[in-house]
Amino acid sequence: MRNMVKVELWKAFHNPMFYSALIIGCLIAAINIMENYVTVETLSEIILAENYTGYRSPWGFSLFLLWMPVNEISYGKSLFYLVWPILAAMPFGWSYRQERKSGLYIQTVSQIGRRRCFVAKYAAIFVSGGLAVSIPVLFNLLANAMFCPYVVPDILNLVQISDGYFLSELYFTVPWAYALIWCGVEFLLGGAAAGLCCIVGTKLRFQVMTILTPFSILMVLDGIYTAIRNQTYWNLELSPLQLAAAVPRYANPEWVVLSAFVILSIAGFGIGYWQVVKHELV
């Protein structure tokens, strides 16, 4: 089993789609970096002119106010958190369908069985999808850190994070720890979203439609939640598509983020298991 997981991971990390997803993710993150660079230059001039000496962040002048998951108006941020399910599914979400079609899957199943084969494949899809989402976010953090100052964010800054948001206390006290934990959250959500590709099994004829399955599902869920929210006025963000951003439209307490991860994982693994192991017999 362990060898099978290793083989699947090797395949996931050594294919052009994984690198494409990483490059596209980093390019979108770079858009945010460029926008931040312009903002920092402008704010630096204002701060120098006003001779500001406080230790708290004036206006938006802090790494942790400009970093992509926290930034509220950046184009790079909006685009990244719209297409992240596609980036997650790109590296390896298509592999089951492709291997079934080429016959490779049948060879593997004949040696280790359908169940183990599916578990190994799901693990590889999860890890590669998680990395495709979390690496650009980490890259964005480190690249922004090269020119944005480390200033502890203040509740008076124009930041939406407040009580009820994911680890908000940590954000206003140890922002670096918050940022690294958030990269981990991105990994989990990216992996869980990539796993949704297993739901369709070999039903879709085209690789691209399999890759776009998680995106379609999350977009529809987002639309349904928007419709429900307009009737109920809940102040909670329950749309998995929006939860990938640290500052979604509404509050994202820890239990909501973790529940979204668990539900997406169970849906991807459970329905995928039924589809691949029980339904689509070799």
Next chain:
Amino acid sequence: MSWFKLLRYDLRYGLLRWRYLLTPLLFLLPCTVCHGVLESIGFCGTWMDYMMYCFMGVKPVIYDANGLELTLPSLWFLIVGGCLLFNLDYMLHDLTQAGQQIIIRSKSRCGWYLAKCFWNLCSCIQYILLAGVSVMFSCLASGAQPSLLNTPEITQASFSYEKLMDTIKLTAGQGLLIAVVVPLISLMAISMLQMMLCLLIKPVLSFLVSMALLMSAVYCNSPLVLGTGAMVIRSNILVADGVSPVLATLVAVSVILISAGAGCLFLNNIDILGLEE
């Protein structure tokens, strides 16, 4: 083989697909939200109010010290992205299946691609027609009038945009122009661009480019950005600094023509046997 035979094949196999049945479900979501808004202000509304709400979009982002708020139009992305997703794979599906035989028999790659272009335009028209019918059913179910005239109070309340003009009572022609025709032509243009890009890059990348274009429309209030025309709230018929529907249509028609021409050119120079599914 006559070009009309190719077109008839595409219209028969490309337009009668199960996925179009999802269109009413997609439009049910904005209609539900619109119904909630109408109930809260005590109006019944009309078909035009519902259509305008579906393609409302979002007001442009203003970069000033006070207004840094940005709300992404989730439902607009859903209905516009839905059309692009429906049209994404048909051309490749055909190119990797019967299309190769058809190209040989018709002796013209360009003719085959132009038939696909025509299919693409018809597919967008079908999507909007299904949308209109779905919205009509939603209207009738919620007690709204099947009228082409908008209700100014509803437009004011649902758009809640301080730059709306004082007179927002539209004629039927103006309403159809900004809520049906211009969004349709903008959708056609993005869909044609996406199909042309599918010949150059992987389809998933061409879909990403489409999404980037739609996101650009949220940030830019210019007729040169394709998705802007698909947003009712950006039209200069409703807002003072809006985009002219005529200009948005001209840009979209130019993109349609350029995409068709460039697609023919690219298809003549690519190895269609080497295409992956």
